Amino acid sequence: MPCKGMLKACAMSLPVKFTEPGICHGFVLWIDWVMDADNAIVLSTGPDHRYWKQGVKLLAKPVAVGIQRSECTSESVSAVVEAAFNPASGELIIKHVFS
DSSP, rough: OOOSOOOOOEEEEEEEOOOOEEEEEEEEEEOOOEEESSSSEEEEESSSTTTTTOOOEEEEEEEOSSSSSSSSSSOOOEEEEEEEEEEEEETTEEEEEEE
């Protein structure tokens, strides 16, 4: 099947709220690739198929996380994860900010 169009750049920002206190070492993500304009052909890297791999973003320094904000601790209770795909280079960039 010939390629009818170029891949388009895409980006997404997603808030993450921690549900358990502990140490965050990174983020795991799955990607759905929509292959046509009608959203009829979708390739998913979701957990429905155990043999598929997910993306992993490991942190350079682990971060203490909690479930309630407290003045007594520096634990983060949430984060924003941003992902951007550059079709020209094939690069998937993942950034994060804790709060």
